[in-house]
Amino acid sequence: QDVTLTIESWRNDDLSIWQDQIIPAFEAANPGIKVQFTPSAPAEYNAVLNSKLDAGTAGDLITCRPFDASLALYDGGKLADLSDLAAMVNFSDVAKSAWQTDDGAHTFCVPMASVIHGFIYNKNAFAELGIEVPTTEAEFFAALDKIKEDGTYIPMAMGTNDQWEAATMGYNNIGPNYWKGEDGRLALIKGEASLTDEAWVAPYRQLAKWGAYLGDGYEAQTYPDSQNLFTLGRAAIYPAGSWEISGFNAQADFEMGAFNPPVANAGDECYISDHTDIAIGLNAASPNAEAARTFLNWVGSAEFASLYANALPGFFSLNSAPVAMQDPLAQEIVSWRDKCHSTIRSTYQILSRGTPNLETETWNASVNVIKGTETPEAAGARLQEGLASWYEPQK
Amino acid sequence: MTALLLENVNKSFGEVHVLKDINLEVADREFIVFVGPSGCGKSTLLRVIAGLEDATSGRVTINGRDVTRTPPAKRGISMVFQSYALYPHLDVEGNMALGLRQAGEDRGVIAERIAAAAKMLSLEPYLKRRPAELSGGQRQRVAIGRAIVRKPDLFLFDEPLSNLDAALRMATRVEIAQLHRNLGASMIYVTHDQTEAMTLADRIVVLRDGRIEQVGSPMALYNDPANQFVAGFLGAPSMNFLAAGPLGAPGAVLGVRPEYLSVSATGAIQGRVAHVERLGGDTNLLVTTRAEETVTVRLFGQHDHRVGEEIGLDFDRARTLSFDAEGKRLRA
Amino acid sequence: MTALLLENVNKSFGEVHVLKDINLEVADREFIVFVGPSGCGKSTLLRVIAGLEDATSGRVTINGRDVTRTPPAKRGISMVFQSYALYPHLDVEGNMALGLRQAGEDRGVIAERIAAAAKMLSLEPYLKRRPAELSGGQRQRVAIGRAIVRKPDLFLFDEPLSNLDAALRMATRVEIAQLHRNLGASMIYVTHDQTEAMTLADRIVVLRDGRIEQVGSPMALYNDPANQFVAGFLGAPSMNFLAAGPLGAPGAVLGVRPEYLSVSATGAIQGRVAHVERLGGDTNLLVTTRAEETVTVRLFGQHDHRVGEEIGLDFDRARTLSFDAEGKRLRA
């Protein structure tokens, strides 16, 4: 009698990769276990998943959002404790941090991948205009100015319509260089730093300058608009997340390169947002826990790491085992891990547990700052006030 | 035998007392017509008999069976509505058959009865048409046909001809009279129309304000009304009522039908012609008397009176009626 | 002067030729009544005169002015509709005033005219009521009031009384006659009702199938119809038509009005009484003759004939009419 495992996920883009590559590989190695991948739209995933878990109809395996969303599920008894899963040894503490209780005692999801932020650029455009890849802020803005002057290309493809783009691809992309990655993030959590500090306001200051380099009507530009602008060769630089790689490879007919967020002065230490983004856990109510654990162990294996990272370039394995990747762009981006310090997005752990929600507020502040409707200082002050209103260490 | 017996029937809609102590006995094969002013309760009474409304109190007996609590379908009655109420989505045949089918009649029997009814009403060419494709008169006949096929003991008609035009109304009136003769069923018929009431009824029931004013044969009511209301209600043009003062008992009212007045220079009433209506077959004069009363005179044939002419009117004392101030008939 | 002149008016709805070469002259202050069977084009003709339909060809002249291309409001006419067509959202006053306000009349003038019309029609107590709060007869009067205030040269009425009950119809008929006398305007009036046509008209226009059959005063049409159709159409009960064979020219038809027949044992026609209609004021006998024709006899007063009785009928030869096989009048 075969056991069928169902996976809940928001990654509907990956449907065919799961169906064609990942699942067959697992089923071949584990006869008697069948797996179904049933993704829903990302925007509805949380709501749908919560409803299903409450009613007991969710799948056996749950794709885990990082930090609080999953922690709440674990606290609510919806996710099983996986601390004792054999494959957990394959992951570093940092890799597991997004799916642990605050004290780190319990881990409830098997980390799958992280995504790295940076900038993807159109190599042809850079060559045409004779632009070197920027490493410092000054070079970065010089390049933008040059592209803008020339007029062939929109300097940078980003819109503010969807809001999260501005925060994720903007603020959290360039921010770690200012707040020194993990140091700054943890200081904030401990209440030792404040969002009104220069380290947290400065990224907004840079963002405020971006507005001038975005396309006409960027206010109404949506995320797909931005993607299309870039892949159709109309924009030169794209503030990116590494998950774009496979889509861009398929759609762009020019060569692409990537650079990490430029630092203030040449030779400064660089920091990148290497965000633990996706993991997979076990529905505590699953009747097929045994088979599910088998699957989760496999997900924690080096085999899966290599399979997944190559099937979805840009989703970088969190497995301690080294993964060889074919994609040059993915190689370029993952190589930043070696020269820069990694950190995760500043707002994801702990700080977005209350109302007002710091993540949402950050989206909002990033957009406002780019549009010039709020000064960086005012944005910082507003966020700090909001955070302090419910977060003890910041009061 | 009595086809219908109403005993102390009362009907109220909430506060409104619409039917008041109605008692009526209808004999077998009798044709009864209800008349009365609009809103007097004719339709309501008919609907109580049909079982479409429950009487508030009192008893309804049809063919000796107490049906006060029986649903309409089981009362052995048929009803023809003013609006015909044909089933618009069924053809003529379907309209007639529906009730029988519902009752589980045999197919053969149904076909036979429909054929007979269609023949009687000359509806054969139209059996497959829908109501919308029929003229008013034809619809009317279908409604009657639907009533006939059920072979009821008692037919109820609520102003069945009022939607027809004059010519058709006259023709259908005669058909209904024949139908009554042929079917030998009892019929109760509500109408506004004088001529229908007078020509069709074995007995007329005059209602007023939820009460029966008088019951009797048309000629009895016409010639011997119980009160001023009935006297004035029947007959067209209607009866002249004169302050009897100079002519009879003080305070009383004298009723003279227009056709009993005649023109005579030396007549008891002197006046001038205010209006002349020439109908071809007869002529109505509206005469304003010295007492400033308007009197209608109906003359047979065509006459040459002109408006403004001074004339005298005479009448046969024997043919006048007297009423007291409350309208009650004063009998000699 | 001529109030209205119709010259070769034709009207087709698509394929259907509804009015055929209508020619008619209406004199000032004249009261014209259109009669004819349902669907013969009475309403259409009235609407062409009103300008609610355009004539397909021909000319309409009102008060000497060619109005064939003039919109209704500018023709100097008023129209009263069968359904009254009152504005349900306006009170009586508003209904009468709307047209005048639209025309930009002076407030004072409007108030004055409304007051006059309300007085004439006894509508004063109801000026602030809406149509839904009025009885049928009152609504009718409002419709007329709305027509009056416009001070038109020509009034058009399309079956204005057909929604009223018998009693009210009689009363309103008289009112309209008085109105005509008081206003001194020309009126054109469509009706189905014999009595209305006969009593109101200066001249009656008989239409049939879109053509004018005959125009003349009521008595002229009654006594001297141009053809069998007109003869049969006017008069109730309608004229008897007998195969003239035994009595007159072969192939011809003899017309005798029911009231010109009298009962006489030795009468020229022998038959048996098939049906008796007792109306109180007069009595209709339906007699089946030996020749299996049905003859209606109208007797004044009440008579004691019974169904089945064998009787003879006599008539005054001078008062019969003859028609040829096509229905055309054969004049002696």
Place this chain on the structure above:
Amino acid sequence: MATRSRTHVVVFLAPAVLVYTAVMIWPLFNTLRLALYTAGEEGRVFVGLANFATLFGDPRWSGAFWNALGNNFWFFFIHMLVQNPIGIVLAAILSHPRLRFAALYRSAIFIPTILSFVIVGFAWKLILSPIWGIAPSMLDAVGLKSLFAPWLGREGSALTTLALISVWQFVGIPMMLIYAALLSIPEEILEAGEIDGITGWAAFWRIKLPLILPSIGIISILTFVGNFNAFDLIYAAQGALAGPDFSTDILGTFLYRTFFGFQLQLGDPHMGSAIATAMFAIILAGVCVYLFAIQTRMRRYQF
């Protein structure tokens, strides 16, 4: 027929009442009940009206609530001001008795109404997109390029733009209803008006409009209920955050975000239910105002 068996009434009502109660009212009631609780250490804790106190008392919550409510009123206002008049005008033109191709127009105008919000949101985002350039290039073609702005992205114009898109989508409904009402005005009344010299616009203002007022009333209340329940279009076009900067946030999106959570914000069924209860109260109040204050004063005409 008071004295006879009435089982049929029960039979007729039962299926609808059962399904409706079990699948709609009971779950809704169960959810609204949550407004009186909050999540505590050990499950749910009864807190009485505390959630409402938070909703209206805590400036963060009440700010969002009043913002959403205000936006909702603006949304409704635009519908009343644009959708219903356009619907009435279109219906008035369509109801002209001899108009040709009327059926064709009617269907075409009704088509947006049957499209899903996803399609509508997507299509209009494309058309208004400054990148894709349909709207700008069309304005350019008539020399009005300067008028173009990224309307959906500006705080000042986003809500109005969305309301107009919604108007575009739903104008078919008032049009159809008014059309029906206009057709039921008896021809003779209009002809009487014609003889009185009231034609064209005068006829519309003085006769037709007063006569269709009851229908306009019904449409207004349907618009009200619809708008205060609206959610999908904003969600499809602007996402659950109802950007930019909450300028298109209406009660529906506010409720969704609170109830089901969003991104890093976790769903809070208790506060969500409190918002839903407030919405319900607002809608019910509107309906009651209509039923008791407006409808009873409005005359319905029977023709």
Place this chain on the structure above:
Amino acid sequence: MHKARHNPLNSLAAHAALLTWTAVALFPVVVILVNSFKTRKAIFREPLALPDADSFSLVGYQTVLKQGDFFLYFQNSMIVTVVSLFFVLLFGAMAAFALSEYRFRGNTLMGLYLALGIMIPIRIGTVAILDLMVQTGLVNTLWALILVYTAQGLPLAVFILSEFMRQVSDDLKNAGRIDGLSEYTIFFRLVLPLVRPAMATVAVFNMIPIWNDLWFPLILAPGEATKTLTLGSQVFIGQFVTDWNAVLSALSLAILPVLILYVVFSRQLIRGITSGAVK
């Protein structure tokens, strides 16, 4: 014709106004349809151009059709929509008949009760509904959806249908009673056929939200076997999607079925709506 009454200028203006709005109404739909047949580049370069030999492409449709069992999804959507409509109409009409035909205590109250549903978004009851379906074992069956849509459609159906049913002549129903028809027969044989246009109206109003709903299929019946077309095609309308060929094709495909359903009901709809009962 009608020269005295009708001004050709007016009619010209009327057509101009209607044509303008028709263009406005159809333009977005046409843009989607036209572009769904173009290559990705052409969609962006010249969004308003018709596809020509160069730019014509069916790649979007190919992508869409190979993504899932669209025929099955379509069938599921059809079943859910049609069966739900059937129950909405049947139950709604029955309740409407009871409310409009019989005077009983609580009649008005019952009417109000049945109308409550349009005042609260049913979505917030999701968890309770899901619980119910879990307990009754209906999760991941089409019945779960059918029940929810039936409940959701009932308030409006009862509201509209009872307005219409009040207009069915009392005489007609009484004639049926005298003919011996039971109340049920009167409802099914006389009243239902006569309110067909109203039923079409209700059908159109309910069909759209049912067909287009994404939420309940996602929660109550996300299984592959019970997926609806809208749910199946949402893969292309997700957040991380740039494949506009596929998006436009999926949208075009989603427009078609509703359009067909609408055409099926629309003649009745016009008749229903113009018989003047939704007043």
